[in-house]
Amino acid sequence: MSMKQVVVLSGKGGTGKTTVTAALVEQAGRAMIADCDVEAPNLHLLLKPRTSRSYTMSVSRRASIDPGLCTRCGECEGACRFGAIREFRVEKHVCEGCGLCERLCPAGAVSMEDQEGGEVFIGETRCGKMVWACLAVGEEASGKVVSQVRMEAQALAVEEGYDLLLVDGSPGIGCPVIASVTGADLALMVAEPTLSGRHDLVRALETAAFFRIPSLVCINKCDVNEVEAERIRAECSSRGVEVVAEIPYLEELAEAARLCVTPLEALEGEAA
Known part of the structure; x- marks a missing residue:
């Protein structure tokens, strides 16, 4: 069976994309994991991988005068x-x-020198191997670092026989997002029920559609604004996109983010 690649996206930051990705990782049980939000990676804060290898990569050049x-x-x-x-x-x-x-x-007297544009990490979580990276301060070529994270994760997944690659994509619709969705079988859009959230969801859906990647939608904090939540449902219906999940606002999930634990860990702790 060929490996499936699912990328979790959001038209804007702060919608809960990484939190949803962490929950999916735990539900999957065993998956290759890639955090492609290289400008502000934080999936590793929730999954706490043990780093086994890291390396720096060059993504740009700068002038130097002798x-x-x-x-x-x-x-x-x-x-x-x-x-x-x-x-x-x-x-x-x-x-x-x-x-x-x-x-x-x-x-x-002038030469162009390679610059260290980012650092790539490979580690092991309780749910599978993980690849993530951190873009260097002031560096702009994040798309190249995202592509490297994806290629590293894909190679490891094939080598070790994973049948699922879960990608925490970059927010927005720019070059890092395009690099995140390359080769994906499915995009899961995480949206919040606000005016800006709905606007940016539409942009993200249009980006995925341009690359012919099917999309599903998850509405996070669905009960904080029922009017906007209904508008998101209507927008998705008009585009033939299914809303597959709606997550209510829960104090436990907010506390989970503060404590840097996954949603399931937080909810299991409450149940215990």
């Missing part, structure tokens, strides 16, 4: 539209890595 070769002609500083070169030194956090200064330097 003072021993620089003739201080000013060609690079005059040409840099980003203002990244001042007093014949490169401000790394301003440089966009376009490489124009390297091409223009008559002395060959």
